Amino acid sequence: MTTIPQQRRTLTTTTGAAYSRIWGVGGYRPERVVTNEEICEHIDSSDQWIRERSGIITRRFAAADETVVDMAAAAANEALRSAGLTASQISTVIVATVTHPYQTPGAAPIVAERIGANAAVAFDISAACAGYCHGIALANDMVRGGSAEFVLVIGVEKLSDFTDKTDRGSAFIFGDGAGASIVGPADVPGIGPTVWGSDGSKWKTISQRNSWIEVRDGDIDWPAITMEGPEVFRWAVTAMAPIAQAALDQAGIKAEDLDAFIPHQANMRIIDALVKKLKLPDHVAVARDIAETGNTSAASIPLATQRMLDSGEAPHGGLALQIGFGAGLVYAAQVVVLP
């Protein structure tokens, strides 16, 4: 048996900031507006049907040559301007996406290089529509743990590349876009505890149709993302309200203290159901960016946040409850102070 010497140096480790906060937020919305009428060129549906089921009136689609990296970099530059920081101050770039069309490498190192955050720690996370809230949780822990000073968290999707335009159950839901936040040190708490988790038993309810191996070996069409709409709806309205409430409870915040509720923009009827279940008072502004942006998965929460701040719907410095939930199934919720 080997032994450890009695007298030996102990490890040196890092200590981080006492607290963290979101310093700035930015968004990028592709130019092309896609109406429900255009969606209905490929599915047997109508503008009215889509509005009633989802609350979506229009969504944006990126140009054919516009990539996840392009959109992420545009949103990142907006977030830097909003935070009053330069790219050289960013020590970590986290990209949350499920539509970067390379198995490897991830998008984050390319985004870091593109914006000038050279040599930053850079990696992607796959947590679908909950990706942004996962990123905020990681960034908060990194800043407070001392492994980063300023973390750029980007949620970005080009879902139009992974949508089956003829699938009546999902073609009208998805849109493209990017949203970004910068998390950095703070003297007072700016990000509450994250309540997060998963339920892998329901992984097939939102999924790429086939694995890449099945596509390679079989006579299979492009493996678009499909969704069991009613089952996902049921999970979202029953399981996510207690998660959102737990995020409030763990932060020591009551619903009446909130200025804004910014859930993942999955479907207007899920948003309405969550507002009802959480018994949010009327003065709490509710993000409804989905009407004009569609469901942009990881990008939806920062895009909705940016819209609410720019329009004055939510105040700078206000308290917001945000919750992401989606494919996995995975979820994450936290209370944040808006930048």
Next chain:
Amino acid sequence: MATLTEQTILEGLAEIVNEETGLDTASVQFDKSFTDDLDIDSLSMMTIVVNAEEKFGVRIPDDEVKNLKTVRDAVSFIAGAQV
């Protein structure tokens, strides 16, 4: 919970349907189809199912929901699922 009669379940279900859709409770009758007669879409149906589970203390699995075509189907399932 004491076992409820089918008539009591129908009345409770009608209240749930009314709350979700605004339909008159009197229009929720045994022979009505949720989609064809009551014009209830798949998401409203899920909300009704979730609220019925809570009200009647039963579990209605996802796979079962698609079999609940008529009000009678739902009332019979809830009656049978009571313990």
